[in-house]
Amino acid sequence: MSKTVTVILCGGKINFLNLPIKSNTSNSMIPVNGKPVISWILEDLIEKGFNQAVLVHRSDDIHLKQFLTRTFCTKMKLDLLELNESPSILHSLKAGLEHSNLEGAVQVILGDTLIRDSFDIEGEYVYTHTVEDSTRWCIAESDSNGVIVNYHDKTENPGVPFEALCGYYKLNHSGDFYNLILKGIIDGKNQLSDVLKSYGSKYIVKSLPANYWYDFGNIENLLSAKRQLLQSRYFNSLFIHPVLNTITKESEFDDKLRNELKWYEDLPSELSVLSPRIIKKNEKEGRLVFTQEYYGYPTLSELFLYSDLSQEAWHGIVKKLMEIVTEFGKYSTQINNETLLEIYLNKTFERLNILFEGDQKWKELFDKETLLINGIVYKGFQRLIPQINQYAKKMIVNARLGILHGDLCFSNILFDINSQIVKLIDPRGSFGQVGIFGDQRYDMAKLRHSIHGLYDYIVSDLFEVSIDGNEIKCNIFSNEVPTAVTIDFDKQLEANGFNPDEIQFIEGLLFISMLPLHKDKPSRQQVMFAQGIVFLNEIIEKYENCN
Structure with a gap:
């Protein structure tokens, strides 16, 4: 037949x-x-x-x-x-x-x-x-x-x-x-x-x-489908009320949910319009449950990967994000250098120890003298460690302290094209300690790892990758948009007083430190590793040439 x-x-x-x-x-x-x-x-x-x-x-x-x-x-x-x-x-x-x-x-x-x-x-x-x-x-x-x-x-x-x-x-x-x-x-x-x-x-x-x-053929059914197909990540309970447009969250990661709620609650009242309003909260068998507004706006991740937006439109989106970060920067605090080193260095190495304990093959890859990534030779991570330590200690004196989202990647930013309304979701709620403050360069690096590092392509499995010894071949299925938006993003970074090299350095560390968080997706880990090695090599080489 x-x-x-x-x-x-x-x-x-x-x-x-x-x-x-x-x-x-x-x-x-x-x-x-x-x-x-x-x-x-x-x-x-x-x-x-x-x-x-x-x-x-x-x-x-x-x-x-x-x-x-x-x-x-x-x-x-x-x-x-x-x-x-x-x-x-x-x-x-x-x-x-x-x-x-x-x-x-x-x-x-x-x-x-x-x-x-x-x-x-x-x-x-x-x-x-x-x-x-x-x-x-x-x-x-x-x-x-x-x-x-x-x-x-x-x-x-x-x-x-x-x-x-x-x-x-x-x-x-x-x-x-x-x-x-x-x-x-x-x-x-x-x-x-x-x-x-x-x-x-x-x-x-x-x-x-x-x-x-x-x-998905009309707006009413499209929104209904989005609610029904919503995939939870850290939450073991997500309920969206179809009439009231509210979302109720409960998570086995209770501390994470509590930090998120505290961030929403501690946000200054004039900035609270940038996040979904909290409707109610309560305890259920020792766990926090809270309800907040639900918005059907697309995430910037969805728009970046699948929309037909022009480069001009992306310029406006980046500009809007920079304006929000500027507003966040009007509220400041004090964070000592030890806390900054803990975030940028110690956390990275702690994560790597977790990675090595889970799979010794990763330790072998990190110890390689050189890596051949898409035909270009780069120093292995172990050889970069002295320069990483030096650059981090040099960089921490330039901290930009202010309100920090803590996970400002494209998937956590809702954006309505027609009204330019932004809603920030899933904040981390901590930077060394629980609270809304931190080094704003961390948020900028999160944005850049979406734009330049193609993080959203990677977690959507839009790539192919292979590893043979010290050679990594990696092809991320992106178009011409990320390159153009990266150039514009770096220009706006500088215009707003940020150093793009420092941001890329943090971006590279982010890719390295996130590896154990994706242990269930080995191919994603391999691409993230390649991205981190390339970005850190580029900055370290530039740093060495200037000294």
Whole structure:
């Protein structure tokens, strides 16, 4: 029996009336909790054992093509088909089927919907979901056995509820389906429902209820999907209230959660608008639980990885962040040099001891005299230690003390494109000791490790890496945006009184010290190690040449 052919349709443009998201031109590239819609769809297919697909997209959707070429085309056999115009769904299907085997079954998936139900069910079927409004959906009318007898495409129909098509179609006779599509195009038809009606007159197609359906095609359902798919990191309990837009947190890392809450509470009142408001807090079996406002804004990480924002837009975003840091700098405190050395040096070496205890191979890699990274020879970490100690002791006298977020990476910054509203989430709440103050260069290094160090690409697994002896080959699937934004970021650093070399030095230490925190992702560790070694070598070499 022939394999099931998978055709994914991503040819439509965003309808900005239904989905007012100005940072993308494709539904499939809209970010949802750290990755674009198309990633959710393709990862779900791979998990279900489908490692081959045909994806149809517009030729002008360059961002989608570049993303898929850099990522999923290396993980599965993914054939990308371009259509020159904004195609109708029938023209997209025609192109996809012409590229496929027309002898067996075909499953068609719309590129703005995720269905986590099984695709391994006998027979011919479409997935449906109960809705109240027939004018917004294509409705399947079924008999008592679940066999579809008619389709009503976005029309006013009597009675409620209705069974709306979810965007998944499993048909066993792809050749006949293709011929009906051709006939539909010749007859001037534009809707898939027209072809499904004809197909249903020859074959039995059933309606199956989808239990796990996430629709990204309009703003209401997109926000609902984001809430449902929200992935917790340190929290073993996250609840988002769908009406009040609040999020309730509880964590097994209780101290971390308490430090976070204290940061929110200690923030000066005039700055509290920069973070979600705390609604309530209480104790549950000795653990802290608190509720705060929930915002559906994208993170800067999502925008950096998956949006179509211009360099000018990123200049404005960086400028806004610098203005916030300036406001934070108006509140100062005293921190002694020993505390700064503890943060920048001692913590790094403590983390490395944890790393070495867990895997002796890391100790061998850190002890190597030289490392060959992407064809360039760098000093091994052990050889850098004397200069790292010297540079750190020299650098601490220039501390910029003020309010500190403590984990100011792109994934912890919510940003609304249209209003330029910023909300800071998940603060560390400590810098040597619990509180809101610290060395602001630490926050700048966190920002730079997102922009220049490509941290968000790494934790999204957008890379390939290999290690052979002392040679590391690493390719991060970034585009031209990070290089341009880094240049602008460093200029704005200097304009705001920061030394970019000091910031890169801290950035390098961050990559080295985070290694044990990612022990469950060895490939990520390898890329982070390479980044840290390169960045530290660059600064140490520059430092030595000036002395």
